[in-house]
Amino acid sequence: MKKNKLILGSAGKKDSDSVTLDIDAKHHPDVVHDLDRIPWPFVDDQFREIVCHHVLEHLNDIAHIMSELYRICAKDGEIYIEVPHYTSLFANNPEHKLRFGYFALDGYIENGITKWMTTTKKFRIIERKITFHRTYRRYFLHKLFNRKPLLYERFWAYIIPAENIIFKLQPIK
16 A cells, blocks of 8 residues: 655654654664755655654755655645744754744745745645744734734744744645
8 A cells, every 4th residue: 555644754653654754763764864865765746745743943955855845745735844933942952953933934835925035846835823832822822923923923922932833835736
């Protein structure tokens, strides 16, 4: 049976319905590969679902990452990305090379606010949201800040730090 789901950075978690990839063989993934080495060992349009849970912040080059995600994701596929928000306590890990905010991927997003990027490999946003510690969710601040993300990141981000940012994307092919 062909597996249509890819989990990048499996960290030892097995999923019998998925292909798992990790840089570290001790995690026993299906594929051992360094995601900073391009191309990734998959064929074009191979996966309908790709999960990148706290992986992208460890990599070197977002342009290559987005290009490879575009290449290996099927036209009707979905890519789930979760990374620490740049204000998160967890964003400041010495192993993290990239930092992300609400608009970090806009150069790759259809009608994103970053207009100077010339990539033709664009994605449609299915969902994008900032997550917060339960202390702030109790006061429903996450709802306000996700309605007004520019206001949040410009004026409130360092007063009320976020935890993560979640992107759900679909390649436009």
